[in-house]
Amino acid sequence: MAVARAMSWVCYLLECADGTLYCGITNDLDKRLAAHNAGEGAKYTRGRTPVRLAYCVPCHDKSDALKREMAVKRLSRTAKQALCGVTEVAENP
16 A cells, blocks of 8 residues: 555455445545454444554545545445455356
8 A cells, every 4th residue: 555655545345244335535544444443443443343444545644535435435336346456247147
C-alpha cells in the first residue's frame, strides 16, 4: 500500500466476514483497518469482522475522497466486485 500512504486520503472497499462490502475513506489506512477489525470502526462493520481490504484508491484530498466514496456507493454490488477484481461464475443448472 505504498501508493496509498503517499497520498493524504484514500477511498476503500472492505469485504466483511459475511460477504458484504463496506466503503469508506480515511487518511490513515492501516489504523482504520485495525479499528474495523477490532470492532471499533464503523457501526456497520462491528458485527461483521474480520474484514479484508478489497479495493483502495488514492485521492488528493478529503473532498476527492468523499466524491469517490459517493460514486462507489452508487454502484451496484456487481460493479463494486468488478472494482475489486472479483468475478463470480454462474452455477450451471
